[in-house]
Structure formats: structure tokens, C-alpha cells
Amino acid sequence: MEKVPQNMPVWRSMAVRSPESTHSRLPRPLARVNVHAPMRPSWACVGCGAQWPCRTRRNQLLAEFDRAPVSLALFMGRFFMDAAQDLKTEVAYVLYQRFMGWLKEQPRA
Numbered sequence: 001m002e003k004v005p006q007n008m009p010v011w012r013s014m015a016v017r018s019p020e021s022t023h024s025r026l027p028r029p030l031a032r033v034n035v036h037a038p039m040r041p042s043w044a045c046v047g048c049g050a051q052w053p054c055r056t057r058r059n060q061l062l063a064e065f066d067r068a069p070v071s072l073a074l075f076m077g078r079f080f081m082d083a084a085q086d087l088k089t090e091v092a093y094v095l096y097q098r099f100m101g102w103l104k105e106q107p108r109a
């Protein structure tokens with residue numbers, strides 16, 4: 001995994017994945033406007049200020065990883081590991097629930 005500078009938004013999750021999306025051909029800066037990305041090291045959402053992953057980003061992720069729950073879990077696991085390094089005072093179980101717990105609440109495909 002590439003090293004993300006501290007105090008910078010984490011953009012790697014912002015790639016437009018749908019081949020049908022008209023945004024996929026936009027230059028990357030335009031495709032990143034008003035995104036719900038985590039800001040390190042606080043892991044607050046850049047777009048709405050809520051704890052990341054915020055409700056909007058969760059819904060986006062569910063759409064992006066439709067029918068690929070294992071891939072989504074692996075994807076979120078990487079963020080969980082990064083967040084655990086930044087938020088060392090957070091209780092591990094609380095952090096796990098924040099990044100991974102919501103995945104279990106989703107209906108199986």
C-alpha cells in the first residue's frame with residue numbers, strides 16, 4: 001500500500017469505478033469534487049465532517065461493491081488498519097465496529 005502523507009485527504013477510494021459513468025472520463029480533480037473522503041489523521045469525512053466512513057460514503061461503497069461483499073470487506077480492512085495507526089487512543093472494538101461492523105448489517109447478495 002502506498003504511503004499517504006499525514007493531514008492529507010485519502011483519495012484512493014475516490015476512483016469512479018462504473019464504466020458507464022460519465023465521470024470516469026473527467027480529469028481526476030473534477031471527479032473528486034464534493035467527495036466523502038477521510039481526512040487523516042482525524043478520520044473525519046472531508047465532505048460532511050462526520051466520522052468516516054459516513055453514511056453517504058457507506059452507501060456509495062455498497063453501490064460500488066455491489067455483489068462483491070468480500071472485496072468490500074478487504075477494501076475496508078485496509079482503511080481500518082490505517083485508522084488504527086492514526087487513532088491509537090480509540091478502543092479497538094469501537095474502531096472495528098466503525099470501519100467493519102456496518103458491513104455485517106448489509107443483506108447478503
Ligand SMILES: [Zn+2]
Binds near residue numbers: 036047
Ligand atoms: Zn461524508
